[in-house]
Amino acid sequence: MSQRTLIFGVVGVVTIGAAAIFYSTMRPSGSAFIDPADQALVMQGRAIYANNCAACHGESLQGQPNWRDRMPNGRLPAPPHDKTGHTWHHPDAMLVDMVKNGLVPGKTAPPSYVSDMPAYRDILSDQEIIAVLAYIKSNWPPKVLEAQKDVTLQRQN
DSSP states (O other): OOHHHHHHHHHHHHHHHHHHHHHHHHSOTTOSOOOTTOHHHHHHHHHHHHHHTHHHHOTTSOOSTTTTSOOTTSOOOOOOOSTTSSGGGSOHHHHHHHHHHOOOBTTTBOTTOOOOOOOOTTTSOHHHHHHHHHHHHHTSOHHHHHHHHHHHHHHHO
16 A cells, blocks of 8 residues: 555545534534433433423423313313323424424424413523423333434435
C-alpha cells in the first residue's frame, strides 16, 4: 500500500466520522426514546411536573374531570397523563413539541383546534421538558411504556 493510498484512507475515515458526529448533533432534540429508567431524571421531572403541570393535569397525573367532554367555551379539559389518557399514543418528539410549543393546530393538534395548553418554551429548557416526560412515563405500566416506545421508534425510521 502506498503512502498516498494510506493518507486518502485516513482522510476518508476522518471525514466519515466527522459527518456522523455532525449529523448526530444536528438531529432535532427529542428524537430518541425518553427512558424513564434514569431515576435522577425522573426525580427532577417530578418536581418540575408538580410546579408546572399538576395544577391542570393533576397531582397523580389523573387529568381534569370529564376530560373528554367539551367545556362551555368549546375547549377540552386537561387530559390525564396516566395509562387512562392518550399521552402514551404519541411519539416522544411530538410530546416534547406539545410541551414546548403548546398544541399547534395542524401540527400537534387538529386544524382549527383551540386549547388551554400553554407553550413552555420560555419557561422550561429542553432538558427539563425531557425530565417531565421521563417522570410521566415512569408511572406507566410496562405494556403501556413498551407500546409508547414502539410508537416513538417507528416515527424515527
